[in-house]
Amino acid sequence: MSPTPTGACCPEFAAVSRRGLFRGAAALAGTSMLFGSTAVTASAAGTRPARNVLVVLSLRGAADGLSLVVPHGDPAYYTARPRLAVPADRLLAKDGFFGLHPALAPLVPLWDSGRLAAVHATGLPAPNRSHFAAMEEVEDADPGSRARVGWLNRLLGLDAYASPLQGLAIGSGTAPASLAGPQPFMAASGIDQVALAGDDKWDTTKGRRSSLERVWGAADGPLGAGVRSALASVTDFAPVLATPETPANGATYPSGDLGDALAAVARLVRGDVGTEVVTVDHGDWDMHTDVGTTEWGRLRxxxxxxxxxxxxxxxxxxxxxxxxxxxxxxxxxxxxVENANWGLDHGYGNVMLLAGAGVVGGRYHGTWPGLGTTADADLMVTTDYRSVLAEVVETRFGASVPTVFPGLSRETVGVMRA
Structure with missing residues (x-):
């Protein structure tokens, strides 16, 4: 018999609004938002094939990495979680110390083929248990700076190809702080929402577009440049909209926002209009109650x-x-340590999962610090999360790590092939 799930989370996470964490110049397409704060227009940049594509999946609400990638070799884990610990005999892809939660079974083929890896005990240089503040700190990735420029925007800024098509936040219609900054990017609730509102089959004379072009075509300032950039981006995005929605290779996505968003990512990659950075948010991982077991619960x-x-x-x-x-x-x-409500309170260190191109997979990376069993025990951070991301941007994009992550004292993780 399991407790009745409450679905409760802390008020701060429930109230988080990230709309103020980015800047944009134009909003055009219903629920979609096209942003450009520079004078470079998409029509001037044109389109080009993407060199590589980075998908950043944010597990919102502070996921419990000790449940996703279980340190079964640390006896303190089972002492601290008499009800919530995942039994060692249920773990997948298990080595002598770690194993994957059984709910991650669909990922085992990626693991076995060397395309999925985990890096444990990662996180911010210092604890920050505020959802709002920690999200912004993780996504700015520039400690001590007052500039509102995210690490993905700095990555985009290294390329002279300055098109809004280069970066896309998909799923919510808003963009994370990681994309905020001077480089143009897009945000949309879905692929088909990247369109000009009113420019549809009923607008037979195409008057909507022509009127906007007439008003903004020669307008000075960032707003005029942003509108022109957005109009050109809608046009240049057409190959993606022409790409079939039906998944290929027998793929079946789960119903829900995440399945829809990642299906859109696949369609975006096939359309290949030069998008190289995509962000996706997932879930409510703020589980102060009802984390549950392998048989029931919110984490499963x-x-x-x-x-x-x-x-x-x-x-x-x-x-x-x-x-x-x-x-x-x-x-x-x-x-x-689990709390009295079958849940877990805000902590510190966590796990990062990496999948796909360039990943040194089928392995657990990182340095394990050991666990304590006092009420306030944390998984301590032994690897700055930026060191993991640094390997990704350097190996996949040839990026300057000091530019993308200013002031980082970089550690070698070994999770990406040089």
Missing amino acids: TEATEMARAVAALFTDLGPLADKVTLVALSEFGRRV
Whole structure:
């Protein structure tokens, strides 16, 4: 008999609004938002094939990495979680110390083929248990700076190809702080929402577009430049809209926002209009109650959806997966010791999952610090999360790590092939 799930989370996470964490110049397409704060227009940049594609999957609400990738070799884990610990004999892809939660079974083929890896005990340089503040700190990735420029925007800024098509936040219609900054990007609730509102089959004379072009075609300032950039981006995005929605290679996505978003990512990759950075948010991982067991609970539900959606993405992509790398991370982890409500409170260190191109997979990376069993025990951070991301941007994009992650004292992780 399991407790009745409450679905409760802390008020801060429930109230988080990230709309103020980015800047944009134009909003055009219903629920879609096209942003450009520079004078470079998409029509001037044109389109080009993507060199590689980075998908950043944010597990919102502070996922419990100790449940997703279980340190079964640390006896303190089982002492601290008499009800919530995942039994060692239920773990998948198990080595002498770690194993995957059984809900991650759809990802085991990626693991076995060397295309999925985990890096444990990662996180911010110092604990930050506020969802809002930690999200912004993780996504700015520039400690001490007052500039509102995210690490993905800095990555985009290294390329002279300055098109809004280069970066896309998909699924919510808003963009994370990681994309905020001077480089143009897009955000949309779905692929088909990248359109000009009113420019449809009923607008037979195409008056909507022509009127906007007439008003803004020669307008000075960032707003005029943004509108022109957005109009050109809608046109240049057409090959993606022409790409069939039906998944390829027998892929089946789970129902829900994450499945829809990753199906859109596959369609985007096939359309190939030069998008190289995609962000996707997933779930409510803020589980102060009802984390549950391998048989019931909120963690099993969220982990199952995430695993099925990621596995479907790489199946759908087929050979195109050779250019796609996915990184899954969360703003912080959970406490080691379970609470009285079958839940876990805000913690510190966490696990990062990496899948796809360039990943040194089938392995657990990182340095394990050991667990404590006091009420306030944390998984301590031994690897700065930026060191993991640094390997990704350097190996996949040839990026300057000091530019993308200013001030980083980099550690060698070994999770990406040089």
